[in-house]
Amino acid sequence: MSTERVTDEVKFAYWVPNVSGGLVTSDIEQRTSWDYEYNKKLARTAEDNGFEYALSQVRYEASYGAEYQHESTSFSLALLLATERLKVIAAVHPGLWQPAVLxxxxxxxxxLSNGRFAVNVVSGWFKDEFTHLGEPWLEHDERYRRSGEFLQVLRKIWTEDDVDFRGDFYRIHDFTLKPKPLNSPERPNPELFQGGNSSAARVNGGRYADWYFSNGKDYDGVTEQILDLRRHAREAEREVKFGLNGFIIARDTEKEARDTLREIVDKANKPAVEGFRSAVQQAGNSTADKTGMWADSSFEDLVQYNDGFRTQLIGTPEQIAHRIVEYRRRGVDLILGGFLHFQEEIEYFGANVLPLVRELEAAESGDRELVGV
Structure with missing residues (x-):
């Protein structure tokens, strides 16, 4: 099943490992590092291997296998200054940031980056990060209402003068930002991403964001979200793009890839995964319709803490390329990839998977032109 709009070429992003512990909560070897020198080299490798975006994640204190963390906005800027083309997305939490300051x-x-900075608005799943800092912990839908105001304030300040905004969470009075971002008709102000899976997240994505980030999903799960998201966008007379999280295990044979997945899960850090599960599943279960992130995640799903295994980008380059193109047919504009060994696996992906994706896309484009679509 396809949605109403299919992107010409799917874009690729990677999770910046600026948090210790890698992208899986497992005792398996992960040849990666959260330090700056590793990440600087990785960013340059990624942009040379077809990746257009990188997402700097954020945690503010130790939790569930992530003992150390670099702050996302400062780390993103450092990566932007070390690269030439890569767009870096900084994850931020409303409630811990004042939107005008951001x-x-x-x-x-x-x-400083010639227009390559972007923001991912994360409404928050980790209660202790708020309460330990003396900030109120709002109920799920209230957190997303606050994020909706946050997105609106950012957009207005970046595009308008003498901004007034009177919301339930933020009040801005006659505020003008100078200089504004490097706006142009071809490249609008810093791209805004909204993360989530819930109904409230979809409303925000459709009404206020440029991009919507989803946790890992299978084909049916993706189609359901995209149709709902674009309904909200149409109602607001807007268009929004869709990004999908996926943990990528590309190997020369399917057996090698599946064996790697099995080893990751077999060596899972069970106390950390269970602690994470108890912290996050209230986020989905606290919504009225039970559609939030992690609401139906299994233990295995949560070993990759954004449900990345569920996207099933696991196998040979050919298998993964075909699956990515199937997601594209359903309306996915961007794949956000996590890896076990980032440096070498991003190189492998760029050499072996991405060219196959482009070949399949080109073939489909040619077929559409032949039938006049």
């Missing part, structure tokens, strides 16, 4: 930082980062 707008000022974002405009500066936009100028």
């Amino acid at each position: 707008a000022k930082l974002g405009a500066t980062a936009d100028h």
Whole structure:
């Protein structure tokens, strides 16, 4: 089943490992590092291997296998200054940031990087990060209402003068930002991403964001979300793009890839995974319709803490390329990839998987032209 709009070429992003512990909560070897020198080299490798975006994740204190963390906005700027083409997305939490302050930082980062800075608005799943800092912990839908206001304030400050905003969470009075980001008709102000799976997240994505990030999903799960998301966008007379999380295990044979997945799960850090599960599953279960992130995740799903295994980008380059193109047919605009050994696996992906994706896309494009679609 396809949705109403199919992108010409799917884009690729990778999770920045700026948090210790890698992208799986497992005692398996992960040849990766959260330090800056490793990540600087990785960012350059990624942009040379067809990746257009990188997402700097954020945790503010130790939790569930992530003992150390670099802050996302400063780390993103450092990566932007070390690269030439890569767009870096910084994850931020409303409630811990004042949107006008972030707008000022974002405009500066936009100028310093020649327009490559972006923001992912994360409404928050980790209660302790708020309560330990003395900030109120809101109920699920209230957190997303606050994020909706946060997205609106950022957009207005980046595009308008003398901004007034009177919301339930943020009040802005006659505020003008100068300099503004490097806006142009071809490249609007810093791209805004909204993360989530819930109904409230989809409303925000459709009404206010440029991109919507989903946890890992199978084909049916992706189609259901995209149709709902684009309904909200149409109602607001907008268009929004869709990004899908997936943990990528590309190997020369399917057996090698499946054996790697089995080893990751067999060596899972069970106390850390169970602790994470108890912290996050309230996020989905606290929504009225039980559609939130992690609401139906199994133990195995949560070993990759954004359900990346569920996207099933696991196998040979040919198998993974075909699956990515199937997601593209359903309306996925971007794949956000996690890897076990980032440096060498991003190189392998760029050499062996991405060219196959482009070949399949080109063949489909030619077929559509022949039938006049």
